[in-house]
Amino acid sequence: MSHHIVEFKNVSFRYPDGTDALRDISFRITHGEAVGIIGANGAGKSTLLLHMNGSLMPTSGTVNIGDLYLTRQTRQEIRRKVGIVFQNPDDQLFMPTVYEDVAFGPLNLGMDEAAVRERVEVALSRVNSLELRHKPPHYLSCGKKSAVAIASVMAVEPDILAMDEPAANLDPKSRRLLINMLKTFAHTKIIASHDLDLILDVCHRCIVIREGMIVADGPSKEILSNQALLEENNLELPLSHQRD
Amino acid sequence: MSHHIVEFKNVSFRYPDGTDALRDISFRITHGEAVGIIGANGAGKSTLLLHMNGSLMPTSGTVNIGDLYLTRQTRQEIRRKVGIVFQNPDDQLFMPTVYEDVAFGPLNLGMDEAAVRERVEVALSRVNSLELRHKPPHYLSCGKKSAVAIASVMAVEPDILAMDEPAANLDPKSRRLLINMLKTFAHTKIIASHDLDLILDVCHRCIVIREGMIVADGPSKEILSNQALLEENNLELPLSHQRD
Amino acid sequence: MTFDKEYYNIGLLDRLSYQNTFVHRLDPRIKLIATLLYLFTVISFSKYEVVELFPFFLYPVLLITLGEIPLLFIIKKVVLVSPFAIFVGIFNPFLDTGRVVLMQELTISAGWISFFSILVKFTLTVSTALLLVTTTSFPGVCHALRQLGVPSLFVSQLLFLYRYIFVLMEETMRIVRARDMRSYGRRGTGIRIFVRLVGILFLRTVERAERIYYAMLSRGFQGDMPTLKRFRITASDLGFAAFVIAFLFIFRFYPVSEELGRFVQGVF
Amino acid sequence: MHMADALLSPTVGATMWACSMAAIGYSSKQLKKNIDNKTIPLMGVLGAFIFAAMMINFTIPGTGSSGHMGGGMILAVILGPYAAFLVMASVLIVQALFFADGGLLALGCNIWNLGIYPCFLAYPLIYNPIAGDGTSNRRIAIASIVSVLIALQLGACSVVMETLLSRKSELPFGTFVLLMQPIHLAIGLVEGFVTSGIITYVKKARPEILQSSSAYRPLDASISVKNVLVAFVIMAVITGGALSWFASTHPDGLEWSIEKVTGKAELAGQEQGIAHALKGIQGKTAFLPDYNFKPSVQEESKEKKSPVWPAIDAGTSVAGIVGGGIVLGLVLLIGFGIRFFKRKTEP
Numbered sequence A, B: 001m002s003h004h005i006v007e008f009k010n011v012s013f014r015y016p017d018g019t020d021a022l023r024d025i026s027f028r029i030t031h032g033e034a035v036g037i038i039g040a041n042g043a044g045k046s047t048l049l050l051h052m053n054g055s056l057m058p059t060s061g062t063v064n065i066g067d068l069y070l071t072r073q074t075r076q077e078i079r080r081k082v083g084i085v086f087q088n089p090d091d092q093l094f095m096p097t098v099y100e101d102v103a104f105g106p107l108n109l110g111m112d113e114a115a116v117r118e119r120v121e122v123a124l125s126r127v128n129s130l131e132l133r134h135k136p137p138h139y140l141s142c143g144k145k146s147a148v149a150i151a152s153v154m155a156v157e158p159d160i161l162a163m164d165e166p167a168a169n170l171d172p173k174s175r176r177l178l179i180n181m182l183k184t185f186a187h188t189k190i191i192a193s194h195d196l197d198l199i200l201d202v203c204h205r206c207i208v209i210r211e212g213m214i215v216a217d218g219p220s221k222e223i224l225s226n227q228a229l230l231e232e233n234n235l236e237l238p239l240s241h242q243r244d
Numbered sequence C: 001m002t003f004d005k006e007y008y009n010i011g012l013l014d015r016l017s018y019q020n021t022f023v024h025r026l027d028p029r030i031k032l033i034a035t036l037l038y039l040f041t042v043i044s045f046s047k048y049e050v051v052e053l054f055p056f057f058l059y060p061v062l063l064i065t066l067g068e069i070p071l072l073f074i075i076k077k078v079v080l081v082s083p084f085a086i087f088v089g090i091f092n093p094f095l096d097t098g099r100v101v102l103m104q105e106l107t108i109s110a111g112w113i114s115f116f117s118i119l120v121k122f123t124l125t126v127s128t129a130l131l132l133v134t135t136t137s138f139p140g141v142c143h144a145l146r147q148l149g150v151p152s153l154f155v156s157q158l159l160f161l162y163r164y165i166f167v168l169m170e171e172t173m174r175i176v177r178a179r180d181m182r183s184y185g186r187r188g189t190g191i192r193i194f195v196r197l198v199g200i201l202f203l204r205t206v207e208r209a210e211r212i213y214y215a216m217l218s219r220g221f222q223g224d225m226p227t228l229k230r231f232r233i234t235a236s237d238l239g240f241a242a243f244v245i246a247f248l249f250i251f252r253f254y255p256v257s258e259e260l261g262r263f264v265q266g267v268f
Numbered sequence D: 001m002h003m004a005d006a007l008l009s010p011t012v013g014a015t016m017w018a019c020s021m022a023a024i025g026y027s028s029k030q031l032k033k034n035i036d037n038k039t040i041p042l043m044g045v046l047g048a049f050i051f052a053a054m055m056i057n058f059t060i061p062g063t064g065s066s067g068h069m070g071g072g073m074i075l076a077v078i079l080g081p082y083a084a085f086l087v088m089a090s091v092l093i094v095q096a097l098f099f100a101d102g103g104l105l106a107l108g109c110n111i112w113n114l115g116i117y118p119c120f121l122a123y124p125l126i127y128n129p130i131a132g133d134g135t136s137n138r139r140i141a142i143a144s145i146v147s148v149l150i151a152l153q154l155g156a157c158s159v160v161m162e163t164l165l166s167r168k169s170e171l172p173f174g175t176f177v178l179l180m181q182p183i184h185l186a187i188g189l190v191e192g193f194v195t196s197g198i199i200t201y202v203k204k205a206r207p208e209i210l211q212s213s214s215a216y217r218p219l220d221a222s223i224s225v226k227n228v229l230v231a232f233v234i235m236a237v238i239t240g241g242a243l244s245w246f247a248s249t250h251p252d253g254l255e256w257s258i259e260k261v262t263g264k265a266e267l268a269g270q271e272q273g274i275a276h277a278l279k280g281i282q283g284k285t286a287f288l289p290d291y292n293f294k295p296s297v298q299e300e301s302k303e304k305k306s307p308v309w310p311a312i313d314a315g316t317s318v319a320g321i322v323g324g325g326i327v328l329g330l331v332l333l334i335g336f337g338i339r340f341f342k343r344k345t346e347p
């Protein structure tokens, strides 16, 4: 299916203050792949993800999602296909109750109430949080907030799921639950994270960026065992591969 | 030296909204110890740290720092002895430049300019950030912000250093630098974190809390290899001890 | 520690509003309108009427008991905000010196009566307003506003305001703690530092708004906040409305206290 | 200072409510025409920011109270007047609900006093001309302080007017003004200083925020000085009309304050307006035949400056006191009764 392809061609991006956050990025992710994006603080990971659904538009270069070029016109359609889960669940859960939050996407798609209810319930069940639906997000624990944030993106049933640092601040058990949940999703997955163990667990492929440029792209197993490469990029071997 | 002792006796704390965050906590940390505080999300780790310098006052029970009981009167004095580095460095760096930020504490202690300059330079050198002193903190990378936040607390030369989740959001290299830095401090150190590998690296002793109560207190090596105990507390073996 | 206290107070209020009692289940629109009518009725009494106001205590008392709201909490809040009303009213006894006969020999100045009337009104209005938010979730109030015709743009941003109060207060509390920790009672709490803190908080807020906007875009936001229809007026809503209207009408126009007093006097 | 419900008369409360709601409706409409989608979340989050910032404890010399850091001017500079006004209104609503600061009926007054003046008067007429293109820090500082001061003085003045027109307080106009204005002068200086500090700080750290907010400038430009003045004249006429309407229907209101100010008593007829209307209603409710409608009686006697108030015999007062006591007792009894019953049924 060419549907679920993500293709960046020579994408550059400069923030209005002059920071060159992405420089000439090109890659192609095909259907069903799980890809990790890794790199030092400030390398450009979050900026990259924001380009996948046109939250930011490239300064130059093109982004293709499935058969669509990313333009201001196609942006809305692309947003149905690509769901992004951002780093801080508080920024993502902006509606006053969990239910309304998860319903936000489906309602924007113009679905009717009954269909929306169904979507919301399915999405919340998948992350084991159905019983929270009438709570306001500020009463949820960290782990639950992350789970609901994921549900709120899943409710739109995107073909491609992009996540930014999904496990930060989670306790180890919640992190493990998250990893298991991610493994069960059949979606194309793109995950930016410093948690190399998580990347190793979930992603087959790995893209390393440094100062807005791709410096490596290949199977996770190889990249995450290449100590020299990792160290050049402010990274290190996944902890589970380190022995004292 | 009885100076650097931290002793909690039957400390309980209830947030005014009724949440019992700490229940009957007792422990004693002696001079030069490095103690990890671990537990699930919401177990009460941050609340516990906030008691160490009277940011929160116990609802019942007593906190002793060195020879001082924590009261509203002794609180200011205790704050010179106990420096706390909070989870998010952005919350801590509020002055226009790194220099002024690190100087904030010493100046408030009433030190003269020359002494302050000396303190600031020493503190910044210890975290390898002397060259940043004229930059505004806003523009630093995550890792550097953490380092400066630590320096700003170190500049007061506290006897006891408490840290809440010091490595969250750091890339692996910055995290490693932080660990090495922590290892070189001769202070009494108390670190609350989900990063069990960091705890294992830095702390000899480990306190596990669950729902505001201490459920285990002992050498890190033992506790962090006790799989049953860890799993009961939403934790798991440190990643470096896990093999796939 | 005042910051912490304020913060927790809001938290508690908010938490109470998510209880599940008869009062909490009533339709927010009805509660909102009932509250407004009640307030309007209370302040429509003239400044020399005091005992006529007493029956109106029944409404907050009913809400407190049926809604399982801690009485002490409400009383504390009322006392906390009373200074301005007291400040404005306290001059009445000295300025309005007309004498009032209470009993045969006992007279006081009329100003005391109007002052007392202000206090009673104050207690009634403040506690009823508090009881509205402790028995109706804030989103409920907002949805009621929208259905009552308040512009949806206004309501949407009001909902955002509610959602992020908690997040930003948490954040502010951490910043304030960090400042206090290194101030050593030296009042590093001066106004210059305050400006810095607020400036930083402001920037972070704007950045947060940007992130929220991206999150909204990613879920198909095109400018209109979607809403769910959710309220249906039930029999208990209608019953409540009828009760409130009858209550207000009777006690506004019939001097219950005085008649009762007469009656009792007649008996003895 | 926030106006409180208990000090309001229904007429003043309702008039101000109507004015403020109209302003909210109008601003929403204007904003909707020009809105950038980004603005809605930004407005909401900035509202929360104003709230959080208000709670940072630093004490204003001379006043014990929190001295509401209004924040209206910062909002106007960042968001433009319409959006800023809506945010201020929301902040005040939340304050009224969550802090019982002010009250629900007084909300109209408070939105007017703390929202309209900074956003629609002080910002376009004072801040903008003084600050100019916003490149000079000194001009920003002067503009902030002057505009905040004036907005606050207008607000304080309105609190005084609203209180006096409501006739619940006996404070003479002059005294009240003398009590209120200096406090607000102090608060205004502090707030103006803070406002200018924040604007210059933002200008330095993230200049594009202020620039992007000048994307809203088309709105500002459309609010030319002339338009604002015209709008204010219209509002003044409407308000004046409303006030004189209720002054005639509710004679004690305006005249009373005039009397206090000028020292002369000018009495008008008593049997009019609301009191009259209520009396009519009461006359039709047959089950209260000999109830003597009190407000008019009392106020009448009051205005005649009769030494002994009121024209009710002592027996009536006693009946009132006894009855009041019994009513309160009954209310409490009902409360405890329900509680007791509930405890029993829900073990």
Ligand SMILES: Nc1ncnc2c1ncn2[C@@H]1O[C@H](COP(=O)(O)OP(=O)(O)OP(=O)(O)O)[C@@H](O)[C@H]1O
Pocket (backbone or CB within 6 Å): A015, A016, A017, A019, A020, A021, A039, A040, A041, A042, A043, A044, A045, A046, A047, A048, B142
């Ligand atoms: N809104 C912005 N305006 C200007 N520059 C920005 C903005 N956001 C990010 N940058 C800059 O762009 C670069 C890339 O930032 P980005 O947030 O994408 O990095 P990241 O890889 O996600 O880092 P982290 O691991 O810390 O999350 C950095 O140099 C950063 O300072």
Ligand SMILES: Nc1ncnc2c1ncn2[C@@H]1O[C@H](COP(=O)(O)OP(=O)(O)OP(=O)(O)O)[C@@H](O)[C@H]1O
Pocket (backbone or CB within 6 Å): A142, A171, B015, B017, B019, B020, B021, B039, B040, B041, B042, B043, B044, B045, B046, B047, B048, C008, C011
């Ligand atoms: N400001 C607050 N008001 C009310 N309850 C609070 C507040 N802060 C924390 N709590 C509650 O107190 C308990 C302990 O919270 P605390 O933040 O200390 O946990 P923690 O162990 O630090 O969690 P985490 O790992 O997520 O940082 C939790 O149940 C939490 O919900």
Ligand SMILES: [Mg+2]
Pocket (backbone or CB within 6 Å): A045, A046, A047, A087, A164
């Ligand atoms: Mg990032």
Ligand SMILES: [Mg+2]
Pocket (backbone or CB within 6 Å): B045, B046, B047, B164
């Ligand atoms: Mg914590």
